[in-house]
Amino acid sequence: MNDAKVLLDYGSGGRASHRLIGELLLSHFRSPELARLNDAAVLDLRGPVAVSTDSFTVDPIFFPGGDIGSLAVHGTVNDVAMLGARPLYLTCALILEEGLPMADLERIVASLGQAADAAGVAVVTGDTKVMPRGQADKIFINTTGIGQIMVETPPSGDRARPGDAILVSGSMGDHGLTILSQREGLAFDAPVESDSACLSHLILKLLEALPDIHVLRDPTRGGLATTLNEIAGQSRAGCLIEESSLPVKQAVKAGCSFLGLDPLYLANEGKFICILPEAQADAALSILRADPLGKDAARIGTVTAENPGKVVMRTPLGGHRMLSMLEGEQLPRIC
Amino acid sequence: MNFLDKFRDPELCRRLLDLIHKESKGVRFMEVCGTHTVSIFQSGIHTLLPDNVVHLTGPGCPVCVTHDREVAAYLELAARPGVTIATFGDLMKVPGPKGRNLKTAQADGADVRVVYSPFDSLELARKLPDRQVVFLGIGFETTAPAVAATLKAAREQKLANFKVLPFHKLVPPALRGLLSDPEMRIEGFILPGHVSAVIGLDPYKFLGDDCGLPAAITGFEPLDLLQALLFLVRQKNTGGHEVVNQYRRVVADAGNPKAMQVMYEVFEPADALWRGIGTIPGSGLAIREEYAEHDAFRALDLTLPEVPPLPGCRCGEVLKGKMRPDQCPLFKKACTPATPVGPCMVSTEGSCAAYFKYQLDA
Ligand code: SF4
Numbered sequence: 001m002n003d004a005k006v007l008l009d010y011g012s013g014g015r016a017s018h019r020l021i022g023e024l025l026l027s028h029f030r031s032p033e034l035a036r037l038n039d040a041a042v043l044d045l046r047g048p049v050a051v052s053t054d055s056f057t058v059d060p061i062f063f064p065g066g067d068i069g070s071l072a073v074h075g076t077v078n079d080v081a082m083l084g085a086r087p088l089y090l091t092c093a094l095i096l097e098e099g100l101p102m103a104d105l106e107r108i109v110a111s112l113g114q115a116a117d118a119a120g121v122a123v124v125t126g127d128t129k130v131m132p133r134g135q136a137d138k139i140f141i142n143t144t145g146i147g148q149i150m151v152e153t154p155p156s157g158d159r160a161r162p163g164d165a166i167l168v169s170g171s172m173g174d175h176g177l178t179i180l181s182q183r184e185g186l187a188f189d190a191p192v193e194s195d196s197a198c199l200s201h202l203i204l205k206l207l208e209a210l211p212d213i214h215v216l217r218d219p220t221r222g223g224l225a226t227t228l229n230e231i232a233g234q235s236r237a238g239c240l241i242e243e244s245s246l247p248v249k250q251a252v253k254a255g256c257s258f259l260g261l262d263p264l265y266l267a268n269e270g271k272f273i274c275i276l277p278e279a280q281a282d283a284a285l286s287i288l289r290a291d292p293l294g295k296d297a298a299r300i301g302t303v304t305a306e307n308p309g310k311v312v313m314r315t316p317l318g319g320h321r322m323l324s325m326l327e328g329e330q331l332p333r334i335c
Numbered sequence: 336m337n338f339l340d341k342f343r344d345p346e347l348c349r350r351l352l353d354l355i356h357k358e359s360k361g362v363r364f365m366e367v368c369g370t371h372t373v374s375i376f377q378s379g380i381h382t383l384l385p386d387n388v389v390h391l392t393g394p395g396c397p398v399c400v401t402h403d404r405e406v407a408a409y410l411e412l413a414a415r416p417g418v419t420i421a422t423f424g425d426l427m428k429v430p431g432p433k434g435r436n437l438k439t440a441q442a443d444g445a446d447v448r449v450v451y452s453p454f455d456s457l458e459l460a461r462k463l464p465d466r467q468v469v470f471l472g473i474g475f476e477t478t479a480p481a482v483a484a485t486l487k488a489a490r491e492q493k494l495a496n497f498k499v500l501p502f503h504k505l506v507p508p509a510l511r512g513l514l515s516d517p518e519m520r521i522e523g524f525i526l527p528g529h530v531s532a533v534i535g536l537d538p539y540k541f542l543g544d545d546c547g548l549p550a551a552i553t554g555f556e557p558l559d560l561l562q563a564l565l566f567l568v569r570q571k572n573t574g575g576h577e578v579v580n581q582y583r584r585v586v587a588d589a590g591n592p593k594a595m596q597v598m599y600e601v602f603e604p605a606d607a608l609w610r611g612i613g614t615i616p617g618s619g620l621a622i623r624e625e626y627a628e629h630d631a632f633r634a635l636d637l638t639l640p641e642v643p644p645l646p647g648c649r650c651g652e653v654l655k656g657k658m659r660p661d662q663c664p665l666f667k668k669a670c671t672p673a674t675p676v677g678p679c680m681v682s683t684e685g686s687c688a689a690y691f692k693y694q695l696d697a
Binding site: 244260307310312313314315316317318319320321322324 | 343345348349352376377378379380381382383557683691692693694695
């Protein structure tokens with residue numbers, strides 16, 4: 001592509017659009033189905049399928065630990081994996097702002113392509129629109145993921161049962177704090193990185209060994225606290241969390257206390273909550289800890305019959321308090 | 336062990352809690368700092384105290400004590416053409432007359448910018464020379480010195496389009512005001528850590544000398560708070576009325592004279608309106624004559640509008656510690672953090688919001 005910036009023409013459907021697709025997108029998304037350039041993709045799927053869609057508007061578009069391209073893959077692929085499915089296909093719609101530097105677009109598309117390859121998913125169809133300057137912010141990406149369900153009874157937010165163990169696959173709050181600390185106007189530079197990562201391999205490993213996992217959820221926007229509340233509500237059970245067992249990195253703790261934030265409400269993009277029968281908790285933990293993405297996995301609590309719909313935290317002193325749902329936005333546009 | 340973790344050591348905390356349980360013959364204490372409120376709820380201390388140690392949450396959050404008339408005043412300013420409001424984020428949702436707030440003002444076209452420090456708003460004034468940039472000066476002695484320093488910088492740099500709307504409040508006169516209410520039955524105070532780091536110990540001495548009450552400046556970790564509580568329990572038992580500084584690792588007895596000096600160079604004490612309490616003499620800060628051109632009141636010809644009280648809000652009684660938030664008929668019903676009726680529900684440090692967020696049986 002010769003132009004240094006994205007022009008309105010690239011969304012026209014004419015020659016310029018074709019150049020963008022042919023020269024840029026197809027060189028990074030190497031799926032035969034996409035290369036056919038038909039109006040729709042033909043997929044070969046049998047049995048129950050999981051589908052999830054998500055739009056990515058994160059600002060800044062490049063951040064320590066990732067960028068909007070890889071995030072658009074990880075976010076959607078992880079959502080599909082949480083249903084106990086093997087993610088196979090991805091659709092990808094780009095909304096570009098006129099004037100976006102071509103180099104930025106290329107970097108994002110390359111990162112998206114690499115993340116899709118690494119996740120084992122094929123980008124099979126897509127769309128590109130260009131908005132006049134000021135009517136979109138740099139780049140928005142929508143992806144839809146499709147995957148094949150691998151277990152008899154898929155994990156679901158309403159399956160937490162009293163007595164189940166609650167695990168998390170690693171430290172909380174890394175992504176949210178990273179994005180916030182990168183925001184313009186915040187003279188704050190924390191030694192933190194986004195945890196953006198594809199979790200499907202680890203999830204499949206876990207499900208292969210322990211097919212009776214009751215709940216899998218990735219605590220993205222709203223963080224651990226919000227997601228646990230959702231699960232408690234869906235399952236009509238309580239969650240009792242041990243505050244002292246929550247994995248939070250020292251740098252995240254420090255950054256949060258500086259900015260007056262609670263890491264338990266910050267987004268994660270490479271972590272998940274796993275709720276399963278107590279008897280399988282130790283086995284799950286050793287599988288998780290054996291994988292780099294789960295090395296800080298911890299058991300953080302128990303599902304209870306008391307306090308249905310609520311998440312209760314036992315503090316290190318032995319006192320109790322509620323861990324409530326996040327009210328409104330703590331941070332805008334973190335994913 | 337990391338330095339802060341020492342002040343959370345569960346074993347030490349439990350020992351203090353045991354002593355409090357053993358020795359307490361009953362004490363009603365009030366904490367007057369939003370960060371203490373949150374800390375007490377977050378650590379679960381309030382669920383571990385004996386029943387006869389009664390915790391009252393006082394007017395500890397600057398947002399919560401901002402009066403409806405003050406809210407109405409800045410909303411009026413926000414609606415004026417050519418005015419840009421610069422504010423800390425927690426004011427955005429504070430409800431004013433008819434439930435209007437800065438967010439609704441923004442939706443109606445007002446230019447409202449959230450800043451993280453008063454100096455950011457000075458930068459804004461430089462970038463927007465054609466607009467009047469008004470910083471909403473809300474906060475206790477902790478923020479007032481920084482705002483004063485910003486005003487000094489504005490004057491030095493001749494940024495005439497930078498204004499401050501001075502709604503700062505002072506803590507010690509407010510404590511005096513609270514105690515003059517005969518219905519208040521407070522037997523001891525936990526004094527704020529950050530405010531005290533600026534003003535020091537002396538301004539609180541009247542609590543012991545004139546009112547016969549014990550009080551402790553203390554930090555925000557569980558160990559700090561429990562130590563202060565044990566102190567109050569023991570003082571109560573022996574009829575003592577000492578006012579002490581238990582937060583020496585941060586608060587010097589003399590406070591921060593430099594910050595105080597800047598503050599009083601720019602501001603002078605004035606009467607102030609407190610939400611639900613009314614006027615408390617000498618409890619606010621007005622901008623001195625030399626800085627009049629940066630005073631939003633004088634320079635932009637603004638007066639505090641008269642407003643009808645917020646219907647049904649019991650913030651006044653909650654702020655005075657006369658009522659627990661969950662005893663307010665609107666609590667959790669009409670009034671939630673998403674639809675706050677009173678400002679105590681808006682700020683994360685407000686007592687109603689803390690109750691809503693942390694209290695299990697509320
Ligand atoms: S619950 Fe709401 S209405 Fe009641 S006192 Fe608190 S803030 Fe005011």
